[in-house]
Amino acid sequence: MSTADSEIQGDELDALTSILDESTFEINKKSTETENIYGTLVIEVILPDEFYIEYYSNQHRRVQYLPPIFLRFTLPNDYPSISSPSFQLECIWMNNKQLQILSENLKNIWLDNSNEPILFLWYTLLSAQALEWLNITTTLDLTLSFPLTITKSLQPQLTSAQVAATIHNYECEKKLILLSRAIITCPICLMDVGGNDSFLCYSCSGTACKSCIKSYLETIITAGQVKSITCPINSSCNIELTPAQIASSVDKQIFHRYDRLLFQLSIDS
Template sequence: MNADMEEQEDELLAFQSIFDSEEFVRDESKSAGEIRVSVELPSEFIVALKEGKQYELSFLPPLLLSFELPEDYPSSSPPSFTLTCSWLTHTQLSALSAQLTDLYRATAGAVVLFSWVQFLKEDALRFLDIHTLLELPSDEHSTHSTDSQGAVALIQNTSNDSHHIAQASDVREAEQTLQTSEFKLLIYNATQKQKAFATTVFDCGVCFMGWLGSDCVQLSECGHIFCQACLAEFCKLQITEGNIRAVTCPEADCSATPTPAQVKRLVGEELFSRYDRLLLQSTLDCMADVVYCPRRTCGSAVIVEKSSTAALCSVCRFAFCVTCKKTYHGTVLCVSVCVSEGLRALLDDYASGSNKRQSLLESRYGQSRMQNTMEDLLSESWIDSNSKYCPHCFCRIEKNRGCNMMTCSQCGQSFCWACLSRLGNDSGRHFFDTPCSLHQYD
């Protein structure tokens, strides 16, 4: 084996030890191979499409350097190579190819493949005067390549094209299908970001221990990172207790929420079903135009018109009155309204009557019915006297202490307890510009 062959073998063995199988593939039948070079991008790198769309990317598909080493390389001849890329123009690839040839000449007969890779990875964009903005080639359905003589090959991605250039015939079929489309660029960028995240160590915001990204979850809304164990335990606790509105970022003062897919992976199928059901229930409860079918065997959500008291359940087809929750009775006043005075008189008679009078009423209407009705009336009376409706979701709210600036625990709406006005960001101004008092209410 002569000196050139020994240097070639040493160079290829070094490449096999430095790069993994996705980056370098050697052709064992000859001194040849393929190297995929991922170009380093500066921060806030923008890719502009011809339609005017722009995306900030951290990774671009790699350049493919296919090479074959002649017998007199490196002493006398440079490698024969093909440079292929989907997001550079013919002119840009020709310039890079010429620079690779110049780099070989500058080495004075030394091995050059590693220098080529370093140049393409670290200096290619700067050499092409591309800094923070890349405008994609206009032909979005082709993969461009140049050979070592500087001839530009255009590989069309159409099945009936018979004009493939011979210099690019050794490019693998997978590279021929690579197109400069926004879909493939975004997919590649997302895949590489996930790989980089999985191999990076992060401090969990709950247990403050270092974890590989593969064992962590990053919330997309806020970017906060937690280990899977801590975030899973946090979410499971909130869902088990039915406090699904608290399934948020554990970071203090952060209201971001994990995606449904993240919640499902963290808590499992069974708890996620409960979470999904309670989240839907909570959302419906916050909607002023939603009531529930009063049938105990149904209970489905029903959307009602604000101008009507009629509702029709789409599941069991039960038509009912929104006010009294009984069978719809047209424009006639609700039965509960008509008999309320008589019922209250009867219950007052029962409550204030002697034992003999109570026994008489119980024998006439039933003991359990009288006692249960009395309890219901007292409960409703207490609720009416001690609670108000939220002006946003109409949920009953009790105020047992504190000032008149209230926050609904159901929908989160801030409002004034005195006049039930909704309060915005500048809520304190309401209590200075209106007759409402912040701390007292008559």
Template sequence: MADAREERENEMLALASIYDEDVFRRAESDDQGEVHLCLDLPPDFKLVFQGVEQTHAISFLPPFVLKFELPEDYPSSSPPIFTLRSKWLQKTQLSALCKRLDELWEENEGCVVLFTWIQFLKEEALGFLEIQSPLLVVTHGNTQHKSKATGSSTKQEGVTQEDTPDSCLDPRAIVDLDHEHDLAAQLLDFNEEQWQKVFNLKMLNCGICFMEKLGADCLYFKICNHVYCNECMAEYFTIQIRDGNVQCLSCPEPKCTSGATPEQVKKLVGEAEFARYDRLLLQSSLDGMPDVVYCPRTVCRTAVMLEPETKLAICPACKFAFCHVCNRGYHGVSACEAKIEDLLALRDEYLSASPDEKAFMEQRYGKHVIQKIVEESYSREWLKDNCKSCPFCGTNIQKVDGCNKMTCSSCKQYFCWICLNMLPRADPYGHFRNRSSPCFNQLFQGMDVDDAQDEGFWIDEDEI
């Protein structure tokens, strides 16, 4: 019995010296422990999830957990008492592994067997279960299992846990199903975490300063596989953010378009720079969304989501109701009273647009509204070039010929065509005789001499 205890102790000490603490964990009881085993996956191993065509290249899968207890008569007579747990294998597969562990004990009866079990699970389990790439991740209700993309990945081809009699399932086989989290997300997250741990321990050359740095001090662009040290990338990101180039936080390699994630940017820049980056990135994203506008109040400028088939927009911050076409207070079904500059800009944008862009503008503003804007813009442009507004009533007045003393056709107010000042009804021409007036002696300014003679009116120099 003393020899058996010594063999057990020696085996435990040997395992502790071979494996790290995150792999082999000895319990407080000398004869108990557990082993966390990540399988050695072949290069270019891939996962594919049911219902999704995209494949995911992975290097790590969540570990098996072999929990064991060594009885008093181990290894002379009895095998270790154990359970085998896994997140991603179905119970039939785990049961097959448990049976194989029993067979290995029988082949090595009387000898310590834990190391043999560990090596089998780590190096041979994939082949034993006939698991190949790409590995299909399948979900059936609350039961999740895996198979090859072209069939079953185990010797029990076409058999699922639901179809297997309980007598064929080993009670030592335990499936760790987490119903609160998606299995696919768990597998990808675990692979990412393990990959990052390995990357952090590598020595790598920075593509900017060409210094050799530890992976933990470097930034890796996954799409292009380029690596740069954190110090160089922090300076690069900070300069781009201060210049407002938040869309340019990509790999510095020429012609490379791999972009940095917000998490990578946050890790390398200060709080102020990241806050500016976050704000500019949000604004840039909103600017690219056709159903988002900004509150026209200069003290607010909050983003506003547009409702379909209506011009009404209500700012969620200041509650200002406005027309998103003209950016003025909401005017119901009345036409927008836009500035001539705004109408011209919208008209030019529409006339120069492609057929698809025109269709989008017609859908956004309404085809009738667009046509009316085009017509009204031409009318307003003509009025701006050929007419002036009466200074009293605002009526548009066109001057075809005659002197610069004008009479409004609407309100009959006299006014000067040059300076648009209203003229007294008693002596409207006094404005042109007054030496202090900016329009002194300009009554016929802009007229041909023959036209002036036809007017039959000349200012007497003696009167001046």
């Protein structure tokens, strides 16, 4: 490795480390002068304000976040003076053809910017333009990329519904992380509370303090209203709360009552 390439690589990686956090940028430490540097960039795609996924025919759901693209790279010793980084893209909601399209775009960007550090440019353009490169505007149609049912194959493949569930789980985790860093004003008691003391509706993204949600749920469960408990924050949100959400919001004794009454309703029906 030339001294110039070594210095440029070091400066580029130092810059990325200062800009991106550990959850977004991971790099190995070289143990010898001849060893190649390798690492991973975790890239979240910027979505339009109104964006949906389709996982069955005419079954849509609005989403605010998609699981990230993983760009796993290796820097050759003669990068950037001669060679491009070698790389591989991975993404749970893309098929191989879509990943290939993105890869070709990254290769073309390198050709237009050869002999220059490229990793941050790849990172920013994938985040901002991945959907455009894939001709996706407002809807990610998973049915075009994944089967509706499990098929017999040498390589196991997720169904569109399974990918949609993965997207949903990721989005819930993302919203909780963002909420934990925020201060919200409870729309019920009008008190300011920290995100960790807040309840989040995964569907409408409404938030309220845990104390108000606890009081509301315990009141209706004590009164015997346990069927189809929907979001108490937004009257237009008709998504039912999950048993896990209710269990985390009320005392154990109240949840046991909820569970028992719900079981009795299922028997009676």
